[in-house]
Structures are given as C-alpha cells and as structure tokens.
Amino acid sequence: MKLAIRLFAAARDLAGSGAVFVELPSDANVGGLRVALAAQHPQLAPLASRSLVAVNAEYAQDTTPVADGDELALIPPVSGG
Amino acid sequence: MKLAIRLFAAARDLAGSGAVFVELPSDANVGGLRVALAAQHPQLAPLASRSLVAVNAEYAQDTTPVADGDELALIPPVSGG
C-alpha cells in the first residue's frame, strides 16, 4: 500500500513538501514505516530517527499497526511554548 | 516621656482610635513599651502580645531602644495578599 506521511517544520523543509508517500506492505507497523521512510526519502533519515510518529493524530509506538486510510505524521522534536 | 503608638486593624477597633499614648521612662526599649501598653491600655493586651512593634517604620525587637520623637506602631499579625 502507498501511504502519505505529513511533514512539519524542518522535515517539511527537507522534503520540500508538506507530505511524502511511502510504499509499505499491507501488514506494516510504525517501525516498518520508519524504515521505509528513511530508505525511500533519505534526506529525511537523520531527522526521522529523532522523530516520533503520529497515527490518526495520536503518538504511536513502533508496534502500532498502520493501515490504508490512517492519517500519518512525522513529529520532529517539538519546540512550542 | 509620653509616646504615641499607631494602631491598625483590630487594634485600632479595640482602642477606638488610630493611636494611643503610653507613659514610659526615658531609657525605655520596645520590651518596656509592650509592658506599658498592656498595663495602660488593657483592652489591647491580648492582641499586643501577638503583635510586633515597628520603630520608625521598621520591625523592631524587644531590645530596640525607643526615644521621644520615634514613630511607633503596633503591628498585629498581617493578612495582606
């Protein structure tokens, strides 16, 4: 399956876009998503390794499954406040 | 010597006045002032025992001397804020 991942802040700047697509097997989880993202978009790899992933606007763990239709986002270390 | 002591809050209400006079020997200190105040104005005695004394707008100790012309005040436990 082909899933979009939303990007913010430095990740968006690195990709030149507010989202990128990744190809994933249908039984993927967040850990697999991280590997695929770094492989398919190597310019994001360094920041992605320091980032969290949100699935449907909730912080997810590497074991969290991802499915077609999920809203996915890469969350670099936050700096609000 | 005869000195005025300023009164505030419940002390003022108890005395019915913003100040009372006390007769003191000329070498008096704050401790002597407390004793004289309680003896000469017994309605103030209970609150005075819980109060501080200020000499010239500074908190004073019982050993602080008092002299004619000093600005004296009885400072009941404060409750600002």
Added chain:
Amino acid sequence: MIELTTHPIEAQALLARAQQPEAGAVVLFLGTTRKYTGDRETVELQYEAYRGMAERELKKLEAEARRRWKLVECAIVHRLGIVPLAEASVAIAVSSAHRDAAFEAGRWLIDTLKDSVPIWKQERWADGEVEWVHPSERGRESFATGELVLPAV
C-alpha cells in the same frame, strides 16, 4: 515597581511593563476576593495598610527578589480599601529571560508579602459579621523565632 492603590489594579498595564524584549517569560499572580471559605460566604474584603511602612517593606521585597533572581521586571501592587468579589487585592508581575526565575520569584514574592508587609484584611461576611484577619499560630511563631524571611531590623 511597587504601588499601593485604592483603585482597581490594572493587570494589563503590569503585563505591558513586564513584556520587555529581554524577557522570555512573564508570570502574573493575582490574589482575588474569593466568595466561599468552606460554607461561609464573603460579600467583600477591605484592606488597610500602615502605608509608609508597607511601601518600605514592598521595596525591600522587590530588591530582595532582584538580588535572588535575574529579573527584567518586578512589579508588586496592593489594593487598599474595599475589594469586591473576583477583583484583585494584590498583583505581582515578574519577567525574566527563562521561566524558572519568573515562577520562583513570583511564588516567593506573594509568600513573603503575606508574612512581612503591614497590610490587614477585613472579612465582610454575608451573615453580617465583620472580622479583621490576624493569622496565625504559624505566622506568629515564625515571627517569634525569626524563621520567617523578615527584612533585617
């Protein structure tokens, strides 16, 4: 900046003073007239000060806070006279480069003000009673033992 005033405290003006370009954090504390103390209802509060001494003590508080923390602004305003429900009797506005100093100084200032500044509160209860508040065994003993942070005599 310190001030005693019989008018409503203008919090917005204190914030404007505190929001300087050198600051990154502002903490404003307001002590406000609370309606209920347990089941008992307050109609309003009245505050009285030994004004000249209270101003001196407030200036000492500002100076001591500025000595303990690096502050951009440190403003303490106490209202006197009647303070209606929900209005502020005291406002403390502090700003600093980082938030630790502003939070710590704000908390220290209100705690110390309540222990050392000659201002008194009168409760005006809904049941008609009028009562000067003269705390407390804790405060009393602290005065006696010198445990309180009182300005040096």
Added chain:
Amino acid sequence: MIELTTHPIEAQALLARAQQPEAGAVVLFLGTTRKYTGDRETVELQYEAYRGMAERELKKLEAEARRRWKLVECAIVHRLGIVPLAEASVAIAVSSAHRDAAFEAGRWLIDTLKDSVPIWKQERWADGEVEWVHPSERGRESFATGELVLPAV
C-alpha cells in the same frame, strides 16, 4: 479552554475568564519572544503546528491539569505564525481557590506543553539565518524512555 490562534493573544480576556468568584488565586504565564540568546539576536519567531493533533494534545493537558488540581479555570492559548519581540507565543491562565494549585498547575502545564504538543518554533536571527528548533538530547531521550509525561497512546 484551549485555542490555537494566528492573532495576538488577549491576556486581559484570559484573566477575565480566570477571575471567577470561586477563585482566590490566578496565575498567568506568558512565553514571549526574547531578543537575545547569549550574544545572538532574534528578529522574530515563527510557530507552526500540526493543528488537529495540537488541539487534541492541548485538550488532554487541560483535562489532566483539572484531574491533578482543583482548578476554577484552565485556559491554554498558543499563537501560530509570526510572533514579534516581546509578544506572547503562549499564554496559560489558571485559577483556583488557593494559590498552591494555580502555581503548580501553571508550571506543570507549560513544562508539559513544551514536551508534548506538536508545535515547532523557527528562530529568525538578526544575522539572516532561519532555523527550526528541534530540541534536544534531553527531550529526545525522554521520548525514547517514556520518562516524559506523554498522553497514553
């Protein structure tokens, strides 16, 4: 109450919300754009959010603060877009019957917001550099170990 806004934060309106008759203490925290970081000069900051998620996280913060402390009001507002020098990027207004809760909740809310809410700051330095701020080894390790107070996944 939580809000994300691209307009200047109206602190006075937050204070009006917080000053309820049931409260005796109000703490307002403002995080403001600071001009100097060491010797380096900031022209302005820009903030970006993952808006839908940031709103959810802010609501969780309010709910958790209200669970931990008895609060009368708990308002969190974060500004997005450009925030000029001395203006507030974030405002937290909490009120409670007594001041302990307001101070503790205010401090906890800003600390936790900075760790958990998906909002990012871009420094716009006077030397022309533009830089997203993505802290930090501390924050990073906290995420990894779960030491941070993150909402349960």
